[in-house]
Amino acid sequence: MGGTMTTTNERVLTIGEVAEATGVTDHTLRYYEKAGLLVVPRLANGQRRYREMDVKAVEFIGHLRRTGMPIRTIREYADLVRSGKDTSAERMRLLEQHRENVIRDLAEQQKHLDGITLKIEWYRAAMDQRESSGAQFSESLASTAIAP
Amino acid sequence: MGGTMTTTNERVLTIGEVAEATGVTDHTLRYYEKAGLLVVPRLANGQRRYREMDVKAVEFIGHLRRTGMPIRTIREYADLVRSGKDTSAERMRLLEQHRENVIRDLAEQQKHLDGITLKIEWYRAAMDQRESSGAQFSESLASTAIAP
DNA sequence: ACTTGACTTAGAGTGCGCTCTAGGAACAAA
């Protein structure tokens, strides 16, 4: 059978190149590996060589990290991926759970941001006011003593 | 002049009550105070009593913290508030700067979330596919050795 | 042959934001 061989003939990257490409330092890349978030193939001399799929994995880890997933949970996900068995359902569940957490967090952050925006508007109003009258405004966080 | 006196006649809260009301532990409330984020008036026996404005301050600190402002920056803001001088412009600038940071962060998180959502959709597609054929899909993060 | 630079490991150190502990004071209820 003279079919096309899948030698993939892949271009691989050194850890330094991956650091450069992804913005994750080489230190952190090794740390991620030691933490069990991914496994990277080695040359005979022990040096890591990242295939495209490995770089993709690093990037996906980035998505998870930057949305607040703790290392330990990414580790759980990675364990599922590596378990051999088909754990797609479980992995998907894990990601969906995270997705919900993130959506909730984003909404919460937006709420907190609204509180800050309100304060900024208060400042703007106060300063506009001061511009036309000569009045001063005062604000919390300072404090005087109180009766026993 | 028999005007209405502004004795404020205010209801004040103990640290425990504020913890209860705001969800910030008493430990953390003391920590915030030690870190210079706010000043709370005391009774003669040294116990804190939070006025409404102090509770408001705690809540505002919450807005800043939950949107990722570091303690040290909140400290800077608090220092401005307490400086006596009118630092409204500077405080507003600080908050606006933070606001921009948060908006940028939120957008970035959304981008990362999109990457995760894409993966979830990939899982869903793969599982749907598998349901009709009998094929298995495989995924990154696992790894084999590579030639020297 | 030697230097340079990128890689390797194990493990120590850092900064942040809490979180907890120890030891004590003060008051309220039984």
Place this chain on the structure above:
DNA sequence: TTTGTTCCTAGAGCGCACTCTAAGTCAAGT
């Protein structure tokens, strides 16, 4: 008076996610 609760301070400890260091290997360039 005893017991229990809540408060106080100073300071130690913790978990997280890096981040860095030391000491060494290896390959290429001069």
